[in-house]
Amino acid sequence: MATITTPTLPTTFTVPYSLPGGVTWTPANSxxxxxxxxxSARGDVIVLAAGTxxxxxxxxxxxxxxxxxxxxxSNLASLPT
Numbered sequence: 063m064a065t066i067t068t069p070t071l072p073t074t075f076t077v078p079y080s081l082p083g084g085v086t087w088t089p090a091n092s093x094x095x096x097x098x099x100x101x102s103a104r105g106d107v108i109v110l111a112a113g114t115x116x117x118x119x120x121x122x123x124x125x126x127x128x129x130x131x132x133x134x135x136s137n138l139a140s141l142p143t
Contacts, residue, residue, distance in 0.1 A: 066124060069128050069129060069130050070128075082106075082107065082129065082130075082132065084103060084104075084105035084107060084129075085103070085107075087101075087102055088109050088111070088136075089110070090111065091114075091116070092117050092118045092120075095108070095110070095116050095118075095120060096120055099122045099123070102131050103126075103131075104131055105129040105131075106132070107131075107132045107134060108134070109134055109136050110134070111136050112135050112137035
């Protein structure tokens with residue numbers, strides 16, 4: 063059985079923030095969202111379309127590495143800080 067390493071939580075918040083440089087996934091629907099979860103790697107960003115409803119039970123499989131997979135809104139810049 064593989065050893066699971068839990069990423070360290072951020073300890074500081076720096077403005078402006080830059081997302082990691084991995085693959086950016088933009089799922090258009092619920093099936094695409096699960097595909098993004100299945101195929102993403104640590105350091106990737108999953109951008110959910112603002113106003114879209116993703117319905118279902120979603121599972122993010124265990125991934126190798128120590129970075130995070132970021133799930134953000136396409137309208138992130140307009141969210142309050």
